[in-house]
Amino acid sequence: MLALLLLISTLLVFSHNLAWAQDSPSLAPSGPWDAFNYAPTSRTVYATSIRHVEPSVSGSENLLNGDNGGATLSENGAWVTLDFGKEVGGLISMNFDSMNSSSSSISLAFTESPMFISPISSDDSSFPIATMDYDGVLPVPAPLPVGLWTQPAFSLRGGFRFLTIASTGDNTPVTISNISCAISFMPHADDMTAYTGYFYAKDSVFEDEDFLTKLWYAGAYTVQTNTVPVNTGRQVPFEPQGHWANNATLGVAGPIIVDGAKRDRAVWPGDMGIAVPTQFVSTFDLLPTRNALSTMFANINPQTGALPESGPPLSQLGSDTYHCWTLIGSFNYYLYSGDNEWLSTIWQNYTLAVAFIEGKVDSSGLLNVTGLRDWARQGGGGHNSEGNAILYKVLTTASALASYANHTSLSLSYSANASALKTAFNSAFWMPDVGMYRDNTSTTLTPQDANSFAVLFNVTLNDTQMEKISEGLEKNWVEFGAVPPELPDTISPFISGFELQAHFVAGNDSRAFDLLHREWGYILYTNLSVQSTLVEGLTANGSLYYRYYQGYNDDAAYTSHSHGWSSGPTSALTFYVAGLTITAPQGREWSLAPHVGGSTTNTQAGFGTALGWFGVDWERVIGEQTALNINVTTPEGTSGAFTIPKGVNGTVKVNGTAIVEDAQEGQIVELKGGILQIAIS
Ligand SMILES: *[C@@H]1O[C@H](CO)[C@@H](O)[C@H](O)[C@H]1NC(C)=O
Ligand SMILES: *[C@@H]1O[C@H](CO)[C@@H](O)[C@H](O)[C@H]1NC(C)=O
Ligand SMILES: *[C@@H]1O[C@H](CO)[C@@H](O)[C@H](O)[C@H]1NC(C)=O
Ligand SMILES: *[C@@H]1O[C@H](CO)[C@@H](O)[C@H](O)[C@H]1NC(C)=O
Ligand SMILES: *[C@@H]1O[C@H](CO)[C@@H](O)[C@H](O)[C@H]1NC(C)=O
Ligand SMILES: *[C@@H]1O[C@H](CO)[C@@H](O)[C@H](O)[C@H]1NC(C)=O
Ligand SMILES: *[C@@H]1O[C@H](CO)[C@@H](O)[C@H](O)[C@H]1NC(C)=O
Numbered sequence: 001m002l003a004l005l006l007l008i009s010t011l012l013v014f015s016h017n018l019a020w021a022q023d024s025p026s027l028a029p030s031g032p033w034d035a036f037n038y039a040p041t042s043r044t045v046y047a048t049s050i051r052h053v054e055p056s057v058s059g060s061e062n063l064l065n066g067d068n069g070g071a072t073l074s075e076n077g078a079w080v081t082l083d084f085g086k087e088v089g090g091l092i093s094m095n096f097d098s099m100n101s102s103s104s105s106i107s108l109a110f111t112e113s114p115m116f117i118s119p120i121s122s123d124d125s126s127f128p129i130a131t132m133d134y135d136g137v138l139p140v141p142a143p144l145p146v147g148l149w150t151q152p153a154f155s156l157r158g159g160f161r162f163l164t165i166a167s168t169g170d171n172t173p174v175t176i177s178n179i180s181c182a183i184s185f186m187p188h189a190d191d192m193t194a195y196t197g198y199f200y201a202k203d204s205v206f207e208d209e210d211f212l213t214k215l216w217y218a219g220a221y222t223v224q225t226n227t228v229p230v231n232t233g234r235q236v237p238f239e240p241q242g243h244w245a246n247n248a249t250l251g252v253a254g255p256i257i258v259d260g261a262k263r264d265r266a267v268w269p270g271d272m273g274i275a276v277p278t279q280f281v282s283t284f285d286l287l288p289t290r291n292a293l294s295t296m297f298a299n300i301n302p303q304t305g306a307l308p309e310s311g312p313p314l315s316q317l318g319s320d321t322y323h324c325w326t327l328i329g330s331f332n333y334y335l336y337s338g339d340n341e342w343l344s345t346i347w348q349n350y351t352l353a354v355a356f357i358e359g360k361v362d363s364s365g366l367l368n369v370t371g372l373r374d375w376a377r378q379g380g381g382g383h384n385s386e387g388n389a390i391l392y393k394v395l396t397t398a399s400a401l402a403s404y405a406n407h408t409s410l411s412l413s414y415s416a417n418a419s420a421l422k423t424a425f426n427s428a429f430w431m432p433d434v435g436m437y438r439d440n441t442s443t444t445l446t447p448q449d450a451n452s453f454a455v456l457f458n459v460t461l462n463d464t465q466m467e468k469i470s471e472g473l474e475k476n477w478v479e480f481g482a483v484p485p486e487l488p489d490t491i492s493p494f495i496s497g498f499e500l501q502a503h504f505v506a507g508n509d510s511r512a513f514d515l516l517h518r519e520w521g522y523i524l525y526t527n528l529s530v531q532s533t534l535v536e537g538l539t540a541n542g543s544l545y546y547r548y549y550q551g552y553n554d555d556a557a558y559t560s561h562s563h564g565w566s567s568g569p570t571s572a573l574t575f576y577v578a579g580l581t582i583t584a585p586q587g588r589e590w591s592l593a594p595h596v597g598g599s600t601t602n603t604q605a606g607f608g609t610a611l612g613w614f615g616v617d618w619e620r621v622i623g624e625q626t627a628l629n630i631n632v633t634t635p636e637g638t639s640g641a642f643t644i645p646k647g648v649n650g651t652v653k654v655n656g657t658a659i660v661e662d663a664q665e666g667q668i669v670e671l672k673g674g675i676l677q678i679a680i681s
């Protein structure tokens with residue numbers, strides 16, 4: 001008996017040690033939230049319904065859900081549109097069953113939005129033009145092969161929901177069957193639904209009570225569709241009109257994270273500022289991020305230390321803000337992974353890149369932004385507040401990274417420069433009468449990006465500033481979301497993802513929930529989009545003509561419907577609403593700070609790191625006094641800071657024992673890792 005007990009405890013210790021040694025965390029618990037996971041259960045997917053069919057097509061329903069028989073396109077011009085039910089991407093296969101003519105041919109047209117279903121054109125990915133027919137179709141020329149046919153690799157469509165097949169040859173019938181799509185994204189995943197994190201909450205205000213859970217999973221799936229094989233990038237120079245090609249090499253290794261499923265299919269470090277936290281809380285799939293960041297550092301300008309704005313083959317240069325995003329992204333990757341080997345590999349180039357951007361700080365103490373390219377905003381450049389807020393985040397994270405890497409004096413220098421920048425920033429940009437920061441020293445425009453970043457990155461000096469900014473940002477809202485003054489007549493779910501976090505940080509939970517409902521409540525449900533992944537942008541009135549006057553040439557068909565940069569709610573729901581986040585590499589230290597002032601009374605979420613499981617489950621009990629019960633699980637040996645949520649006061653009990661009497665909102669209580677049942681009433 002004793003021997004058996006010893007054996008069991010030895011096994012327990014052994015498995016505990018194994019967990020510490022593992023790089024990949026174990027899977028999230030299963031539960032009702034699994035029903036909301038959009039990831040396909042198989043790498044081969046089939047159409048789930050017929051969206052449109054011409055009378056000259058018979059048997060179209062046979063094309064659904066696998067090998068169920070054929071459909072016949074009886075004459076030239078006959079066409080049928082299949083709906084895959086959600087965003088997918090990959091190579092199409094089908095069988096050509098019988099043909100009585102060697103002049104039969106067909107074409108394939110793809111689109112994400114149903115607005116661009118057409119037998120003669122796909123939605124656009126190669127280049128934007130106002131006629132919205134740049135890409136054209138993939139012709140399958142005569143003579144058609146009898147038997148199984150697979151689309152050539154270069155013609156991959158990385159993101160679509162609708163596939164239109166048209167007969168383009170002579171008037172003899174063509175019979176097709178067994179149409180499938182071999183998913184190309186997440187090439188390294190056996191099971192794409194195997195998430196290491198989860199989220200679950202009911203919304204008591206929004207018309208669909210599962211909105212928050214659906215949105216969390218839509219963000220996670222969006223980033224999965226942006227995780228691609230390294231040799232499937234968009235070709236540059238762009239293909240001539242009527243063509244597309246997705247066989248360019250994207251970086252130093254794959255899989256790699258890109259901006260969008262359909263386009264650009266290139267590494268963009270700014271986008272990663274939102275997409276990588278999403279990846280962390282959902283799949284912990286950090287290898288594509290490591291590969292993307294390594295690609296940026298490998299392409300540093302060795303003379304100046306400038307990093308490219310985007311990865312190859314686009315290799316766009318000349319963006320100070322995206323230069324900074326690679327540096328911030330390096331911190332995020334290290335925080336999540338604790339990958340010391342990678343940090344030492346890039347350290348020399350990382351510090352060179354910090355020196356490059358620090359070299360643009362002039363005698364005013366501010367960064368003079370001269371690399372003007374950015375997320376599409378107007379009016380950057382010079383002593384610009386957005387660029388300076390981002391630089392502040394670079395310096396605070398550089399200080400933390402230098403400290404983790406034991407470069408103590410460098411860490412102190414970065415930190416001193418951050419403090420100096422914060423002072424210069426507030427005296428140059430704060431407008432006390434308006435209660436917001438201005439865009440630069442010669443304007444009164446109050447940008448969405450800089451004001452959101454200032455709150456989120458802690459460039460503000462006091463809570464009053466945060467409250468004023470949160471209030472001021474709301475003034476830019478219209479029915480479908482926030483309209484950035486720095487890019488008029490658009491809605492940017494990228495910048496709104498930062499604004500969302502800023503409202504939580506400012507302590508305004510109900511305003512944050514309002515923005516969630518308004519902007520992502522539209523994005524997730526509108527039938528202009530794919531109702532599964534998240535669109536890159538909209539116009540202020542909710543149309544797809546995002547950036548119509550700013551680079552996208554009036555081409556609504558060019559807009560991407562699966563853009564990781566729009567997934568801000570996924571990490572915000574975990575980090576702020578559920579309220580659990582990590583503050584030291586791998587979660588050695590963490591923070592528990594639930595935001596209980598939104599339209600949920602129960603929220604649960606969790607994620608894994610190499611140290612183990614981080615889970616939280618809270619309920620708000622509304623009675624004479626608001627009571628809060630929180631169960632939190634974190635790995636043994638870690639430590640955390642619990643912030644008493646806004647709107648909650650009382651005695652804090654842990655496992656039934658009172659540890660703080662009369663605690664006040666905002667007060668911080670130190671906790672140790674383990675399983676804790678916290679009650680405040
Ligand atoms: C990509 O595909 C096009 C079209 O087939 C081809 O001309 C080109 O050589 C391919 N490029 C690469 C890098 O494979
Ligand atoms: C081809 O011709 C054969 C014999 O006339 C006929 O049975 C078959 O249905 C035809 N196939 C198609 C696709 O029309
Ligand atoms: C049907 O398509 C699949 C690919 O999705 C292929 O593996 C299979 O062989 C095809 N069936 C036939 C009968 O050709
Ligand atoms: C660092 O930059 C140099 C160019 O100066 C480049 O050759 C090297 O590959 C980069 N190192 C890493 C790890 O990216
Ligand atoms: C920023 O630098 C550019 C190029 O050196 C210069 O033309 C511009 O005047 C500077 N802007 C400010 C605000 O100093
Ligand atoms: C920094 O120093 C500490 C204490 O000596 C050590 O445990 C740690 O591994 C070092 N970190 C790195 C990245 O070398
Ligand atoms: C700090 O700022 C000063 C003045 O701009 C600069 O000379 C120095 O290189 C900066 N230090 C670091 C570590 O970037």
Ligand SMILES: *[C@@H]1O[C@H](CO)[C@@H](O)[C@H](O)[C@H]1NC(C)=O
Nearest residue numbers: 396419422457458459460461
């Ligand atoms: C914000 O910055 C101030 C210094 O300006 C610092 O004392 C404070 O701890 C920072 N807050 C956070 C949440 O990092």
Ligand SMILES: *[C@@H]1O[C@H](CO)[C@@H](O)[C@H](O)[C@H]1NC(C)=O
Nearest residue numbers: 426430432461462463464465
């Ligand atoms: C907060 O900081 C701003 C900028 O320095 C200043 O104008 C304001 O008076 C401060 N407010 C409070 C309440 O300290």
Ligand SMILES: *[C@@H]1O[C@H](CO)[C@@H](O)[C@H](O)[C@H]1NC(C)=O
Nearest residue numbers: 616617618619629630631677
């Ligand atoms: C916390 O865990 C206890 C014990 O499993 C359970 O009874 C309670 O309902 C949980 N509370 C929350 C808020 O999940």
Ligand SMILES: *[C@@H]1O[C@H](CO)[C@@H](O)[C@H](O)[C@H]1NC(C)=O
Nearest residue numbers: 626646647648649663664665
């Ligand atoms: C919590 O206590 C503070 C200080 O006594 C008070 O100002 C605040 O209104 C209380 N909040 C709630 C929600 O009871």
Ligand SMILES: *[C@@H]1O[C@H](CO)[C@@H](O)[C@H](O)[C@H]1NC(C)=O
Nearest residue numbers: 654655672673674675676677
């Ligand atoms: C709290 O209670 C849980 C069981 O509900 C137990 O697993 C855990 O070890 C306890 N934690 C502390 C710090 O006592």
